[in-house]
Amino acid sequence: MPDKKRIFISSVQKELELERAAVSGLIATDPFLMQHCSPILFEREPASSRPASMPYLDRLRECSVYVLLVGTEYGRPDGGLSATHHEYRLARELKLPSLIFLKGMTDEGRLPETRAFIEEIKKAGHTYKRFHDREDLKPEMLRALLRTLAEQFGIQATSAEQNESEHLIEAASSFETAMLRDVPVSELDQRLIEEFKGRIPGDIHETWSAAEVLHARGLLLRCDHPAAFCASAAALVLFGEHPAFRFPQCEILVDAYDDTRISGRPKGQLNVNAPLPHALEEILAFIDAHTFHPRRVVGLNSIRLNEYPQAAIREALLNAVAHRNYEDASRKVFVRLFSNRIEIASPGYPLKPITLAKLRKGNYRPCSRNPLIAQGLCILDKMEQRGTGFARMRDAMLNHGLDPPVLDQQDGFFVVTLPGPAGNYDRLRPPTDAPGFITPAMEARLNERQRRIVMQIQEGGSVTNKWIRDTFNVVRDTAYRDIQLLLDLHIIERRGRGRSIRYVLTGERA
Known part of the structure; x- marks a missing residue:
């Protein structure tokens, strides 16, 4: 499959955190979009190995589509313009397909700098869509992305895939995306979170924290402090120690x-x-x-x-x-x-x-x-x-x-x-793939002593090296060789340590 199209999501991060997460989550969970696209949120990207004055622009240069979300705030100036404004101008320079969405049905209440930014967008001839909240943003975003993939890259969704995507948005519960500001990531099961992080493919494991990995998957959201995360309801259900205390x-x-x-x-x-x-x-x-x-x-x-x-x-x-x-x-x-x-x-x-x-x-x-x-x-x-x-x-x-x-x-x-x-x-049919199952080919490799060892374990639960020596009158090395083949074939396994070592059938409970 060709490389996925990277979709850069631009906005004032803190103000539109939920909307950014909604767009990223849509791309990461929709069956068609997840095959062809990857959402890029700068705050979720690993740190660069080299210094850069505007590193977010380097990320944008690697992308195929630019998505801009505009709210009331403008963002902190960086060299005279906000980071979002710099991103917009670079997207125009790179001639990237640009999808622009304004939050709110009017421009009342927006900061003067934000209004000026919107006027620049209008003068450039860019069309845009307005939305109330993240729930009505998602279907509009889906349609815009499907249209862009088809028109700009020849990636056409079938009617069945389009219907499936629309049904997913309609059916998706708002429960799991609820932001729980009083549940910090420290209250979640840290071992499970580390296991989750370890299963994510790629080279993020050394550069990202476990919280950043969950944030990238839409499971955590940023709290008031930029470095702090709080749980979504989905994260609490997946990783919370006792989720029913919050949600019975x-x-x-x-x-x-x-x-x-x-x-x-x-x-x-x-x-x-x-x-x-x-x-x-x-x-x-x-x-x-x-x-x-x-x-x-x-x-x-x-x-x-x-x-x-x-x-x-x-x-x-x-x-x-x-x-x-x-x-x-x-x-x-x-x-x-x-x-x-x-x-x-x-x-x-x-x-x-x-x-x-x-x-x-x-x-x-x-x-x-x-x-x-x-x-x-x-x-x-x-x-x-x-x-x-x-x-x-x-x-x-x-x-x-x-x-x-x-x-x-x-x-x-x-x-x-x-x-x-x-x-x-x-x-009931016995499973032939059960742990320790002895196939005819394996049985053919066993000598008579080894067959009797297996039968004794079946009857008594376990054997020891001493039992083998005493029962068959063999030396320690012979008993060891008999045991080693059974271990190599995964018919038995070792339990205990030192003089307490015994051998049981593979997969048997302790």
């Missing part, structure tokens, strides 16, 4: 029942109030602890089967937390385990034009109500943004020997039901 709807309720219906005495309950990546792992651990795990012997393998495939559960959970309606503050995500199924219910029906029929057939294009949250989970390698989640869920269920998931809408909730074996565990 973020709590996830998990119940397990011995029956096929809800009863007054569940066998287990869990209230989850954690950053989304951690919340997912807590729920998966709860489901693992409250479902059955039969053993199946396949050749030398004694496999611990899951009652439900983890891949299907994970996909259903990700769909629930990434695409739910967070603006509905009265409803939470529910996860219910019954004796014959798992139900995962999330507030809000699928976004138009997606329908249940399209979801069931797999005939739909991805559409997210919460693109920032979905993008964050994608970067953390928790989900994909290709609209294939339900297909993968279905495949995981069928490959496991179970019926496909059932999709439904009930009382304002979108419900995914994973049918279980209902006690018929013979129908």
